[in-house]
Amino acid sequence: MTDTTLKAQLQRDLHDAMRARDKVRAGTLRMTLTSITTAEVAGDEARELSDDEVLKVIAKEAKKRKESAAAFAGAGRGELAATEEAELAVLEGYLPEQLGDDELRAIVERAVESTGATGMPQMGQVMKAAQGEVAGRADGGRVAAVVKQVLSAR
16 A cells, blocks of 8 residues: 555655755755644644645745745845745645636636626635635735736726
């Protein structure tokens, strides 16, 4: 019997990276697995995260790397920005393919139709419906921007 969870895959990839002496990949996977473990023991009782929950942790880690890289680049710290971007590239390998602008807009349009939203006061309802279909394939900020555009045009 093989363990096919995303967490198990990350652990196997960490061992492979350590054997290959790939410091960036090993370090990134080690930090990600630590974040997953932290999420598992948070709350009242420890539990195993589902693959969807593990994906959310990976997406959160990727977002941190993206923001840090931008901050370091803005501060003229190119070497630190490059490190963050290398770590981001490792994490993106585990995330689902990101949606294009047209696909995202189509999902938001469907969410607006299904909720019957007529303006900005219903943004929360539209966001909830859209996020369900987007499922980690687009950053929440990007989704919110498209929702605002669509609702403002109504």
